[in-house]
Amino acid sequence: MDIKSLDQHSNSKSQYSVSLNDIIVFSLVDFDIISWILGLIAISYHFTGFINKYLDPFLNKVIARGLLIITSLIIIVAVFAILGSIIKNIFKYYKFKVYRESNHIVIERGFFTRTTLSIPIERIQAVRTKGSLLQVLLNIKTVELLLASGKKSENKEDTSDTTFFLFPIINSRLLSKKLAQILPEFAEIIAQTEPLRFPCSPHYFLFSRFCFLSLSLLIPLFFWNSNWNFFLGIAILLFTLLSVVHALWKTKSQAITQYKQELLVIKIVHFFTLTEYLCPLNKIQAVSISTTPFLYHQQLGHITFSLKTGEFTLKINLKYLSWSICENIKKSCAPKIKNYTLKR
Secondary structure: OOOOHHHHHHHHHHHEEEEEEHHHHHHHHHHHHHHHHHHHHHHHHHHHHHHHHHOHHHHHHHHHHHHHHHHHHHHHHHHHHHHHHHHHHHHHHHOOEEEOOOOEEEEEEEEOEEEEEEEEHHHEEEEEEEEEEEEHHHHHHEEEEEEEEOOOOOOEEEEOOEEEEEEEEEEEHHHHHHHHHHOOOHHHHHHHHEEEEEOOOOOHHHHHHHHOOOOOOOOOOHOOOOOHHHHHHHHHHHHHHHHHHHHHHHEEEEEEEEOOEEEEEEEEEEEEEEEEEEEHHEEEEEEEOOHHHHHOOEEEEEEEEEEEEEOEEEEEEEEEEEEEHHHHHHHHHOOOOEEEEEOO
């Protein structure tokens, strides 16, 4: 083997790896610990100011000291949680490497004991990229593989899980390049095919209409005389605001794109996490369209894609789509999808 082929072999063995800095960042953004600690400090500071202003000096000292002790304990617990998360992820993802080997994806990981996982390409049901609100702001993503159940390899330890990290943390700008190296089948379809985008018009009212029901909890506060009314009211307003923001982000972000007759890209938001699925059409088990009398009158419906992951079925939902769009998705995807149902 000459030097050039050796270099190519070496490069193929290091298509993706996780550094210590990546592990630390992943541990922080995975739990959103920083935001939680800063919010806790801010709340405790303002609450202490409220005590100083409105309560008598004796009660002020007792509560302020107790609050300081409780806040300190919570912060200490949070710091230990961060350290524990970092240590756990170091053991799990230290020298985490992914590379392509023939028709398998090979993952090497482990701190004390190195484990090699070999994943056959045919077991991949979908590729899922995820990013919390904090991760989106930091321009990073997490990539997972959703797998069908399969037998263990004779030469390498195969994974029995149906979901595992392909890239635990990766910069969004590098995602396309790294994914093309590991899964060129997906990248070639996206690069060489003109996408067919199905319009998903945002319906802000339909997505957010139930969020305002929490404001009804403010009514009892007018009849309940308590020092906690102000804080309960603020908590209810914050919850309502977060619910509305989540609903608006959800309706604005959902999208569906088809590449050729091979690949479907679905984007949704779930619990403040932006999730994107890359699904081969022949891996989708079923598509169902559902509606209600109210939505049917407005020619709207929901569409659900079902994927088999191990012994379970994963359902991907797109809501409040135009009925004509649902029918177009059905006609476009039907030749490759195994089952199609309609519910009203």
